[in-house]
Each structure stands twice: as C-alpha cells, then as structure tokens.
Amino acid sequence: MTALIIDCDTGIDDALALLYACASPEAEIVGATCVHGNTGARQVADNTRAVLELAGRPDIEVALGRETPLTRPLIVAPETHGPQGLGHATLPPASRPLSDRTGPELIIDELRRRPGEIVLLTLGPLTNLAVALLREPALPRLVRRWVLMGGAYRSPGNVAPTTEFNIQSDPEAARMAFDAFGRSAIGTGTPRPLAFGLDVTERAKLVPDHMSPSRRKPPR
Numbered sequence: 001m002t003a004l005i006i007d008c009d010t011g012i013d014d015a016l017a018l019l020y021a022c023a024s025p026e027a028e029i030v031g032a033t034c035v036h037g038n039t040g041a042r043q044v045a046d047n048t049r050a051v052l053e054l055a056g057r058p059d060i061e062v063a064l065g066r067e068t069p070l071t072r073p074l075i076v077a078p079e080t081h082g083p084q085g086l087g088h089a090t091l092p093p094a095s096r097p098l099s100d101r102t103g104p105e106l107i108i109d110e111l112r113r114r115p116g117e118i119v120l121l122t123l124g125p126l127t128n129l130a131v132a133l134l135r136e137p138a139l140p141r142l143v144r145r146w147v148l149m150g151g152a153y154r155s156p157g158n159v160a161p162t163t164e165f166n167i168q169s170d171p172e173a174a175r176m177a178f179d180a181f182g183r184s185a186i187g188t189g190t191p192r193p194l195a196f197g198l199d200v201t202e203r204a205k206l207v208p209d210h211m212s213p214s215r216r217k218p219p220r
Contacts, residue, residue, distance in 0.1 A: 001025075001026055001027070001028050002026055002027055002028065002119055002144075003028045003030050003114065003117050003118045003119065003144075004021065004027055004028065004029050004030060004118065004119050004120075004121050005030050005031050005032075005033065005106070005107055005110060005111075005118055005119075005120050005121065006018065006021060006029060006031075006032045006033070006121050006123065007032075007033045007034075007035060007065070007103065007107070007120065007121065007122040007123065007124065007128050007129065008032060008033070008034060008035070008044065008048060008123045008124055009034070009035050009036060009037025009038045009039070009041075009044050009123065009124030009125065009166075010034070010038070010039075010044050010047040010048045010051060010085060010086075011037070011038030011039060011044075011047075011077070011080070011081035011082075011085040011086065012038075012080075012081050012082075012085075012086060012087050013038075013123070013201075014038070014048075014123045014124065015047065015051045015086060017123055018032070018048065018051050018052060018055065019051065019054075019055055022052065022055035022056070022057050023055070029057070029060050030061075030110050030114075030118055031060065031061040031062070031063060031099070031106050031110060032048050032052070032060055032061070032062045032063070033062075033063045033065045033103030033104075033106055033107060033128050034048055034062065034063065034064050034065050034103060035065045035066055035103065035124045035125055035127050035128045036066065036067055036068060036069070036074055036076070036124075036125060036127065036169070037076070037077075037124035037125050037165075037166065037169055038076065038077050038080070038081040038085050038124070039076050039077070039078070039081060039084060039085035040067065040074070040076060041064060041065060041066065041067040042064065042067065043084055043085055044085065044124075045062060045064045045098055046084075046093070046094065047084070047085050047086055047091075048062050049062050049094030049096060049098070050091035050092065050093065050094045051086075051091065052094075053092075053094050053095065053096070054091060058094070058095065058096045061099045061101075061106065062096070062098055062099060063098065063099040063101050063102055063103045063105070063106040064098050064099075064102065064103060065102060065103025065104060065127070065128035065131070066103065066104070066127040066128050066131055068127075069125065069127055069169060069170035069172070069173065070127060070130060070170055070172045070173050070176075071172055072169075072170065072171075072172070075165075075168070075169050077165065103128040103131075104128050104131040104132040104135060107120065107128065107129070107132045107139075108132050108135060108136045108139065111136075111139060111142035111143055112136075112142060115141075115142045116142070116143075116144055117144055118143060118144055119143065119144050119145050119146075119147055120143045120145075120146045120147070121147050121148075122146070122147070122148045122149070122150070123148075123149045123166075124149075124166055124169075125166050125167075125169035125170040125173065125174075126148070126150070126166070126167075126170060126173040126174045126176075126177045127170045127173045129146075129173065129177045130170070130172070130173035130174075130176045130177055133176060133177060133180050134176075137180070139180070140180055140181045140183075140184035140185075140188075140190045141184055141188055141190055143190075144191075145191045145193075145194060146177075146181060146191075146193045146194070147193070147194045147195075147196070148166075148193055148194070148195050148196070149166065149196050149201060150164055150166035150167050150174070150195060150196075150197065151164050151166075151167055151195050151197035151198070152164040152197050152198045152199070153195070153197040153198075153199055154197075154199040155197065155198045155199040155202065156198070157198070158198060158202075164197060164198050177193075178193070181193050
C-alpha cells in the first residue's frame with residue numbers, strides 16, 4: 001500500500017483523481033491539501049470535502065492551503081471547470097470541517113512523522129509545496145517521492161503554445177520546487193520528481209462507452 005498526500009485544486013479532473021484514489025486498495029490517503037487553480041482555494045476545499053464524502057471517506061483530513069500564487073495574480077479556469085469547479089455538478093455540502101492545520105503544515109507535519117514513507121502527489125499549481133519548502137528545506141529528503149501533474153514536455157501547452165496551466169499559474173513556485181528537488185537528488189540521491197505532463201494526461205480520455213457501466217444500477 002502506498003501512503004499519499006494529495007495536493008489538489010479540485011476541479012473536474014482532480015475530483016476523478018480523488019475518486020480513483022479512494023477506490024484503490026493500494027492507496028492510503030494520509031490527507032488532502034487544497035490550493036488555488038481550477039477555482040479559488042476555498043471553493044477547492046469545499047469541492048474536495050464534498051467529493052471525499054461522496055466516496056464515503058469523510059475521515060480524510062482536508063486542509064486549506066495557499067489561496068494565491070507566490071507573486072502573481074490569481075488565475076482560475078471557470079471556462080473549463082464551471083462556476084464552482086465541478087463542471088455543472090452540484091454536490092451536497094460537506095459535513096466535516098476543514099483541518100485546523102494549513103496545507104503546508106499538514107504536508108510538513110506528516111512527512112516529518114513518517115519520513116521516507118509518503119508519496120506527495122501534486123495535481124495543481126505548486127504553491128503549497130513551495131511554501132512548505134520555505135518552512136522545511138529538508139522536505140525533499142523526507143518524501144518517498146514527489147509525483148506531479150504538470151508541464152508540457154513533448155506536446156503543445158494548454159494555456160499558451162508551450163505552457164501548461166499548473167506551471168503557468170505559479171511558475172515561481174514551480175521553479176523553487178524543481179530547484180530544491182534537483183539539488184537534493186544530486187546531493188543525497190533523493191528520487192527525482194516523476195512528472196506527468198500533457199503528453200501523458202491528454203491521452204487519458206473518458207468516452208461514453210467507458211462511462212456507461214458506471215451508470216448501470218447494480219443487480220438486486
């Protein structure tokens with residue numbers, strides 16, 4: 001089983017990622033941290049808690065993280081993810097409150113508690129990770145591995161000819177994170193980040209034939 005901290009900006013895509021993680025017997029979700037991105041961070045926190053409760057996992061701690069990029073204006077994507085981030089779906093409000101910890105605090109605390117055991121999975125802009133690195137420079141040596149969704153490596157961008165949304169939303173945070181993990185990999189042998197860019201993610205498509213089985217009622 002793999003222990004995960006999922007740092008997300010829960011829109012349509014991250015909602016699916018959370019549902020898949022909840023359904024996987026191989027995933028232990030230690031906590032979910034919320035960052036600005038597809039929608040505002042507070043709406044992300046509402047979406048994340050609602051999706052986890054829909055999946056029957058209200059026990060997972062959800063922490064609000066950074067609400068704006070490090071230095072740049074906030075960018076959100078209602079034209080893609082709808083007015084509240086989940087397309088035009090409306091989920092019941094979550095019953096569990098947000099964590100008393102911030103997103104970066106949750107990341108640091110849990111990595112210190114279980115050094116070398118937890119995979120940090122970032123699905124949105126890298127602002128929470130950058131803030132955590134500022135507070136705990138040893139963080140790259142505490143993770144089992146950092147896995148991210150971001151970048152356009154052998155494909156066109158989705159917000160500019162060569163630029164992907166998560167990196168574009170806070171490029172200063174991205175640079176800080178890549179620099180920190182790169183230095184650690186050279187100096188200590190920390191595993192390099194495993195990045196899934198648009199060359200991978202845009203090949204993962206759901207079509208009606210994939211969705212039909214999920215709409216069928218189970219036999220009584």
